[in-house]
Amino acid sequence: MAAREIDPRAPEPPYRQIAADLGGEIERGELAPGRPVPSEKELVERYGVARNTVRSALAVLRASGHVYTVPSRGTYVADRPVADPREGDE
Template sequence: MDPDARIDPYAPLPPFRQLVEILTARIERGDWPPERPITAEARLAEEYGIARNTVRRAIAVLTERGLLFVVPKRGTFVAKR
């Protein structure tokens, strides 16, 4: 998926899955270097026009895939490849 894509509320793919694909593309493009924080959940929700819970769900998927890791009270970071 295009790292600069927007969330399409009418697409067959749920918004959190679209966000997973977009964030994966942004990580692969190098928008956030390894071991550096990604954009805050609230900011991502605002940027993509979706609920913060939708962002959290996408982050959970990316964490399960090993692309991100969460440090409590610090943020969400890009994992080393």
């Protein structure tokens, strides 16, 4: 799979760009509820970034309620995103 464009000069860090891209796929239904998110390895290849960058992006999606992780099984699309109660407290 070809790498997606991540702009290293953008004000938003790469992990947030990836989280936004995957979040968009979830919201558009391209990644369906209950289905697995591509593996870390696949996402590393897709975006051309380090594994820790992918892990940070997935952490953002977990915090926003877009995905959940089952230990030793993988990360899956949640039925419905739940807003982080800390959002908007700034």
